[in-house]
Amino acid sequence: MNPICKLFLLTTAVISSVQTLQFNSSGYFTIVQFTDIHVGPDETKNSLTQELQRNILSWINPDLVVISGDAVRTSDPVAPGWFEDQWDKFTAPMVEAQIPYAYALGNHDDEGDLTRRQIVRLDQTNPYSLRNKSEGIPDTANFRIPVYASQNGSQLVAHLWVLDSGSYGCGDLLTGYGCIESDVVDWYNEESLNLKLNMELMSTTLLISISLFQNI
Numbered sequence: 064m065n066p067i068c069k070l071f072l073l074t075t076a077v078i079s080s081v082q083t084l085q086f087n088s089s090g091y092f093t094i095v096q097f098t099d100i101h102v103g104p105d106e107t108k109n110s111l112t113q114e115l116q117r118n119i120l121s122w123i124n125p126d127l128v129v130i131s132g133d134a135v136r137t138s139d140p141v142a143p144g145w146f147e148d149q150w151d152k153f154t155a156p157m158v159e160a161q162i163p164y165a166y167a168l169g170n171h172d173d174e175g176d177l178t179r180r181q182i183v184r185l186d187q188t189n190p191y192s193l194r195n196k197s198e199g200i201p202d203t204a205n206f207r208i209p210v211y212a213s214q215n216g217s218q219l220v221a222h223l224w225v226l227d228s229g230s231y232g233c234g235d236l237l238t239g240y241g242c243i244e245s246d247v248v249d250w251y252n253e254e255s256l257n258l259k260l261n262m263e264l265m266s267t268t269l270l271i272s273i274s275l276f277q278n279i
Contacts, residue, residue, distance in 0.1 A: 083211065083216060084126060084127060084163070084193075084208065084209070084210045084211065085126075085210065085211045085212065085213055085216060086210065086211070086212060086213040086220065087126070087213055088213050088214075089213075090213060092126050092127075092210055092221070093123060093124075093125040093126050093127075094125055094126065094127045094128070094129055095119060095120065095123055095125040095127075095128050095129070096128075096129045096130075096131055097116060097128065097129070097130050097131070097134075097153075098130070098131040098132060098133065098169075099132070099133040099169070100112050100116075100130075100133070100134055100153060101133060101134075101135065101136040101171070102134060102135050102136075102149045102152050102153045103135060103136050103137050103149065104137060104139070109149075109152055112152075112153070113152060113153075113155065113156060116153070116156035116157075117156045117159070117160070120156055120157070120160045120162060121160070124160075124162075125162060126162075126163075127162070127163055127164065127165065127193075127208075127223075128157050128162055128163070128164040128165075129164065129165050129167065129225075129270050130153065130164060130165070130166045130167065131167045131169070131270060131271070132167050132168055132169020132170070132171075132172065132228070132271075133169035133170065133171040133172060134149070134150075134153045134166070134169070134172060135149040135150075135153070135171065135172055135174075135175060136171040136174065137174055137175055138174075141175050141176050142176070143176050144176070145175045145176050146175040146176050146177040146182065146185070147177075147185060149175070150182075150185060150186070154189055154191070154192075157191050158189070158191055161191070162191065163191050163192075163193050164191055164192060164193065165192075165193045165194070165197075165206075165208060165223065165225050165270065166186050166192065166194065166204065166225075167204055167225045167226070167227065167228075167270050167271055168182065168183075168204045168227050168228075169228070169230075170228075170229070170230040170231060170240060170241055171230075172230075173230060179203070179204065179227070179230075180202045180203070182204075183202055183203060183204050184202065193206075193208050194206055194225075197225075198254075199225075200246075200247065200250055203227055203247075204225060204226075204227040205225065205226050205227050205247050205250065205251075206224075206225050207222050207223065207224050207225070207254065208222065208223040208224075208225065209221075209222055210222070210223065221268070222258070222268075223268050223270060224251065224268065224269050224270065225270045225271075226243050226247055226251065226269065226270070226271050227243070227247065227271075228240075228241055228242055228243050228271045229241020229242055229243070229244065243271065
């Protein structure tokens with residue numbers, strides 16, 4: 064077989080396998096969370112952040128990585144392509160380790176040259192991003208990730224809900240941090256009800272950037 068074809072088939076097999084999450088044979092499912100890593104204009108700090116990410120992934124070898132907001136930050140105007148350059152940096156450790164990840168947006172992520180919708184569309188181009196095949200609100204960072212039993216790859220045992228908690232302003236409030244908006248809450252309630260009606264009662268975990276108490 065042509066070496067290029069072999070490489071393509073191997074890559075396809077790896078990508079396909081990371082899209083289905085399962086508890087391991089010991090009954091554990093391990094998540095590593097990276098939050099507020101603020102990749103930006105300081106390349107020395109960026110390199111240290113990447114080194115720390117790689118070390119943590121090597122030590123723990125998790126089943127999933129969650130980037131829970133504020134992966135980037137800038138207070139200055141940026142040129143086109145800035146966000147994608149930073150995105151390449153903070154997702155590289157997961158790609159290298161072939162570990163799937165979920166990206167929940169924070170209040171700083173859209174301060175560069177891309178809107179939240181554009182960020183989601185960019186992230187969907189990464190084969191290790193679970194936004195690719197997860198059910199959710201189109202073109203948003205609101206989606207759910209199914210996790211299956213260790214002995215039965217078709218038995219759902221958990222759902223991880225990734226919800227966008229916005230940037231600034233909540234509902235009619237124009238100041239303060241963002242929040243999970245009412246349309247997202249409606250989507251969550253509808254999805255949860257459908258799961259219950261289908262007898263899919265299981266463990267659930269909510270993954271967001273801005274904690275609920277910050278909006279109280």
